[in-house]
Amino acid sequence: MTRARWPLEDYDLAATLTSGQAFRWSRSGPAWEGVVAGRWVRLEASGDQLSAEVSEPVSDWAWLEHYLGLPESLPSILATFPKDAPMAAAISACHGLRLLRQEPWECLASFILSSTKQIVQIQQCVALLSERFGDRLPVPMGKPAAYSFPTRARLAAATELELRACKLGFRARYLAGAARALASGELSLDRLGNLPTPDARDQLMKLPGVGPKIANCVLLFAYGRQDAFPVDVWVLRALRELYFPRRRPNLRTLQRFAETYFGPNAGYAQQYLFHYVRTKR
DNA sequence: TACCAGGAGAGCG
DNA sequence: CGCTCTCATGGT
Numbered sequence: 313m314t315r316a317r318w319p320l321e322d323y324d325l326a327a328t329l330t331s332g333q334a335f336r337w338s339r340s341g342p343a344w345e346g347v348v349a350g351r352w353v354r355l356e357a358s359g360d361q362l363s364a365e366v367s368e369p370v371s372d373w374a375w376l377e378h379y380l381g382l383p384e385s386l387p388s389i390l391a392t393f394p395k396d397a398p399m400a401a402a403i404s405a406c407h408g409l410r411l412l413r414q415e416p417w418e419c420l421a422s423f424i425l426s427s428t429k430q431i432v433q434i435q436q437c438v439a440l441l442s443e444r445f446g447d448r449l450p451v452p453m454g455k456p457a458a459y460s461f462p463t464r465a466r467l468a469a470a471t472e473l474e475l476r477a478c479k480l481g482f483r484a485r486y487l488a489g490a491a492r493a494l495a496s497g498e499l500s501l502d503r504l505g506n507l508p509t510p511d512a513r514d515q516l517m518k519l520p521g522v523g524p525k526i527a528n529c530v531l532l533f534a535y536g537r538q539d540a541f542p543v544d545v546w547v548l549r550a551l552r553e554l555y556f557p558r559r560r561p562n563l564r565t566l567q568r569f570a571e572t573y574f575g576p577n578a579g580y581a582q583q584y585l586f587h588y589v590r591t592k593r
Numbered sequence: 594t595a596c597c598a599g600g601a602g603a604g605c606g
Numbered sequence: 607c608g609c610t611c612t613c614a615t616g617g618t
Contacts, residue, residue, distance in 0.1 A: 374606050423600095425600070426599095426600080427601065427613095428599045428600060428601090428613080428614085428615090429598080429599080429600095429614095429615085430598065430599090430617090432615090432616095433598095433615075433616070433617095436616095473604060476614085479614080479615065479616085480602095480614080480615095481610085481613070481614030481615055482613040482614055482615095483600095483601095483613090483614080484603080484614090492608095520602095521600085521601065521602090522601080522603090523600065523601045523602080524600095524601095525600060525601085526600075526601085544599075544600075545598090545600085546599095562608080564608090565600035595618105596617105596618085597616105597618080598615100598616100598617090600613105601612105601613095601616085602611105602612090602613095603610105603611090603612085604609105604610085604611085604612105605608105605609085605610085605611105606607105606608100606609090
């Protein structure tokens with residue numbers, strides 16, 4: 313089977329795919345085309361249905377359901393958010409916004425090269441890396457070429473200069489260092505899944521180019537740690553404006569506040585705040 | 594032309 | 607610690 317359908321409830325596909333968590337999706341008319349788990353995928357949401365199309369027959373769609381978080385119930389997550397005015401505004405502005413569950417290596421690599429870059433630039437870097445170091449994937453007739461995201465081993469073997477040619481700039485050294493540390497077995501992304509969130513975060517931060525923000529992005533967007541709360545400048549601004557309009561708490565203070573105040577799904581709440589402040593201007 | 598985006602890491606008091 | 611500067615690149 314190359315097509316599948318699901319009922320869709322409380323799911324804004326466009327907002328989810330463009331909310332700065334994944335960087336491989338491009339709009340194609342009413343649909344979205346991208347690469348998930350080494351497969352070319354076309355997604356279209358119409359009314360209360362989601363349809364997916366892939367280029368080669370598959371017998372099991374669990375990989376895509378997992379990526380999209382389809383089994384997850386959004387209302388029960390939103391119910392854990394604090395009941396305050398800023399959160400209420402964010403929820404009503406971003407109805408159906410979801411968290412994806414991405415492959416850890418691709419997510420980590422994407423966020424290592426994300427620092428000081430806008431979403432379009434990150435998309436461009438990821439596309440260049442995939443084109444040059446990934447494998448060409450089968451696509452339906454007439455579609456532009458698509459490539460898998462390069463493996464750690466492949467990027468570990470690349471020179472820093474080759475990575476710089478993908479417009480990574482000073483992040484090329486970080487990505488090469490992280491790819492090599494993982495390829496050598498010095499650190500295993502698989503083992504992180506079994507660790508408590510703070511320990512997993514410490515492990516990630518041993519990698520070059522990975523600080524608290526990027527570690528939290530990976531925990532949230534790839535490992536499903538919905539308590540991880542990435543604070544970038546947008547969220548920093550939002551927290552200060554919405555919750556501390558008079559004082560000016562520093563990053564550390566806000567980080568601690570966020571992790572307790574927003575509850576067990578703090579990271580999910582963060583995504584709502586992030587998307588809310590980014591789209592309202 | 595000069596300046597800005599916006600995360601990690603190094604350097605400094 | 608906590609602040610400040612630098613890093614590469616494309617856009618204004």
